[in-house]
Amino acid sequence: MIKKLLLGILFFASFEVSSQNTLSKNAEMSLITVAPGDELYSGFGHSALWVEDQSKGLSVVFNYGTFDFETPGFYMKFIRGKLDYMLSAGRLSYLVNSAKAEKRSVIQQKLNLNLEQKNQIYNFLLENIKPENRFYQYDFFFDNCSTRFRDLLENVLGDGLVWERDAEGLTFREYLDIYLADKPWQDFGIDLLLGQPTDDLADKRNEMFLPDLLMLHFDEATYNGKPIVEDKIIIYEAEENEDKAGFQILPEYITWFLCLFGIFLSVRHHKSKLNDVWYNRTLFVITGLLGCLIFFLWFLSDHVVTVNNWNMIWAFPLNIVLAFLLFKKPAKKWHTAFYAIFGIIQFMVLGFFYTLPQAMHAAVLPIVLYFAFKSFNLLYRTKKMNV
Numbered sequence: 001m002i003k004k005l006l007l008g009i010l011f012f013a014s015f016e017v018s019s020q021n022t023l024s025k026n027a028e029m030s031l032i033t034v035a036p037g038d039e040l041y042s043g044f045g046h047s048a049l050w051v052e053d054q055s056k057g058l059s060v061v062f063n064y065g066t067f068d069f070e071t072p073g074f075y076m077k078f079i080r081g082k083l084d085y086m087l088s089a090g091r092l093s094y095l096v097n098s099a100k101a102e103k104r105s106v107i108q109q110k111l112n113l114n115l116e117q118k119n120q121i122y123n124f125l126l127e128n129i130k131p132e133n134r135f136y137q138y139d140f141f142f143d144n145c146s147t148r149f150r151d152l153l154e155n156v157l158g159d160g161l162v163w164e165r166d167a168e169g170l171t172f173r174e175y176l177d178i179y180l181a182d183k184p185w186q187d188f189g190i191d192l193l194l195g196q197p198t199d200d201l202a203d204k205r206n207e208m209f210l211p212d213l214l215m216l217h218f219d220e221a222t223y224n225g226k227p228i229v230e231d232k233i234i235i236y237e238a239e240e241n242e243d244k245a246g247f248q249i250l251p252e253y254i255t256w257f258l259c260l261f262g263i264f265l266s267v268r269h270h271k272s273k274l275n276d277v278w279y280n281r282t283l284f285v286i287t288g289l290l291g292c293l294i295f296f297l298w299f300l301s302d303h304v305v306t307v308n309n310w311n312m313i314w315a316f317p318l319n320i321v322l323a324f325l326l327f328k329k330p331a332k333k334w335h336t337a338f339y340a341i342f343g344i345i346q347f348m349v350l351g352f353f354y355t356l357p358q359a360m361h362a363a364v365l366p367i368v369l370y371f372a373f374k375s376f377n378l379l380y381r382t383k384k385m386n387v
Helices: 002-010 074-080 091-100 115-128 146-161 171-178 185-192 211-220 251-272 275-300 319-327 334-349 366-384
Strands: 030-032 046-053 058-067 085-089 106-111 135-137 229-236
Touching: 030 091, 030 115, 030 211, 046 115, 046 211, 058 091, 085 091, 091 106, 106 211, 115 146, 171 185, 185 251, 185 275, 211 229, 211 366, 229 251, 251 275, 251 366, 275 319, 275 366, 334 366
Parallel strands: none
Antiparallel strands: 030 046, 030 106, 046 058, 058 085, 085 135, 106 229
């Protein structure tokens, strides 16, 4: 079901592209932008390029956003950043019908190009769609369905192309936060896995990784002083969804509950000897598993934005092992040293939480707070009560 759904979203199967490599003077070339959808995989929108030459009976949409589900080791390649995407071609009607089904607007920008430039772009795409050329290693920020068309236009038009629109001055992570505002749990998960490079400012070229921003930059772009876009047409305008979102259980609610509940158990442990060992071990195992995933994406994948992830300060891979070595009595000397060092580190993270080089998700704060509290709590116990 998921396979069929995604293939429907990408709207391309096999499509016969005309072998004619020369367009007529009546040919038109347009950037097509599909608005973001409700699902995570469609939540950032989509870009495609439509080539239409009615005198030759040609109408084809080129798309760099497809991939093959039958690729051996598909999921592992996806996680490691080694999954190849490919250029494919399809009918505009298929794209528009898919967008209508998902209530996503479709916008056309007719490009003001001369015949030579159109043929140069078209021939490049014909060459690129050949089986031996069509695959490329996808990167969400730097090499995707939008940036490919930005690069293609820059290569064809050269220095005459000027991106006039100023950058918004936001980081990559801030852009993701905007698009994931109604998907708090997905936003939380993505925030945990993306490292410090995601907090770099996106300049005007880099912010075009988003189809919406690519469209806006095309609106104001010029070639030799003349606008690149000669006409902008709304092919399909979706009705605005009424905001029916009610109460949502946000990640922050869960992590604050875990923090306060852990503190409650610690206080009860002191007063009534209620054992909180398994609670602490469970948290260490969960954060350790997360740390293993962060480690994998940092050191064993080709993703360039999952490196230098400061979340590993609290989601440490060895927490899995430490979960069963700590919280024992009588406490050993290295237990005391660990509680002291770990507690100081967590306390420092708390103090600089909003000024760290990497922006931490708000739901991380209660976790770090609990780890800081618990470390000094256990340090006090081992020194005073040898628990």
